[in-house]
Amino acid sequence: MAHPQNSENAQSSKSSNKADGARQKNSVLEGGPQPKLFFSFLTLFPEIFQPVLGSSLLGKAKAKGLVDYRLIQIRDFATDKHRTVDDTPFGGGEGMILKVDVLHAAWQEAQRQIPREGKSLTVLLSPQGRLFDQEMAHELSSYAHLTLISGHYEGVDERFIDLCVDREVSIGNYVLTGGELPALVMADTITRLIPGVVGNERSLTEESLEKGLLKYPQYTRPREFLGRSVPDVLLGGDHEAIAAWRQGEMERRTAEKRSDLWDLYSAALKRQKEVQFGK
Numbered sequence: 001m002a003h004p005q006n007s008e009n010a011q012s013s014k015s016s017n018k019a020d021g022a023r024q025k026n027s028v029l030e031g032g033p034q035p036k037l038f039f040s041f042l043t044l045f046p047e048i049f050q051p052v053l054g055s056s057l058l059g060k061a062k063a064k065g066l067v068d069y070r071l072i073q074i075r076d077f078a079t080d081k082h083r084t085v086d087d088t089p090f091g092g093g094e095g096m097i098l099k100v101d102v103l104h105a106a107w108q109e110a111q112r113q114i115p116r117e118g119k120s121l122t123v124l125l126s127p128q129g130r131l132f133d134q135e136m137a138h139e140l141s142s143y144a145h146l147t148l149i150s151g152h153y154e155g156v157d158e159r160f161i162d163l164c165v166d167r168e169v170s171i172g173n174y175v176l177t178g179g180e181l182p183a184l185v186m187a188d189t190i191t192r193l194i195p196g197v198v199g200n201e202r203s204l205t206e207e208s209l210e211k212g213l214l215k216y217p218q219y220t221r222p223r224e225f226l227g228r229s230v231p232d233v234l235l236g237g238d239h240e241a242i243a244a245w246r247q248g249e250m251e252r253r254t255a256e257k258r259s260d261l262w263d264l265y266s267a268a269l270k271r272q273k274e275v276q277f278g279k
């Protein structure tokens, strides 16, 4: 336990603790309706975000007032005339390290204008973080404010992590040039889970991974294409038979394509049966 305040479970994370004073006075959302989720993106490359956040479902979610966001350019918080954001590591070594003073000032700005109510969490995107998955997306969709920090260069000064970061998150076991794409991956995945963002809410519960299984195969017109036809069961109108076929296909496909997910699913099923039959 590096830092006693670094408890993710506490309702008041580092972000909300520090932001409370500013929250009342400077809410961006003062007066108007509060979006369900407000993202603060801290980055050296804000131009990467705009096209993605403005398009498709994310653009519509913002237009509907369900989410909102702010892009904060970390470089704006540099204090020297060269607008320096990084420096060489103490003790020697490769690469440049993002400076704690600059990051801290940018983070403080992000905490100054946030929703009036709800939980707040600060996430640093990093290949060293906990792996992002659908379960974490669900958890984070219950927050009112997420500060997503995109690191660059070789790393960030550890003191910034100790002081301000609630959770380090990785989107996969590979190294990208920076945290911008990972921050967008997270924002996209989380935004879709907010009620009202995806038109048909049932489609959310039916999709891949929601039940720990991959989705069943789907077809639309034409019934025949290059000698391949749609499975008969889907054309017969027997809803029970269709549901049973789909469940079978979900299991078959998961076992075939994703043995990692299948092992988790089978283990959970086994535990459930043991509880049910009192074993």
Ligand code: ADE
Pocket: 125, 126, 127, 169, 170, 171, 172, 173, 174, 175, 176, 177, 178, 179, 182
């Ligand atoms: N920054 C660089 N690589 C990353 C990854 N895999 N996940 C999150 N942030 C990153």
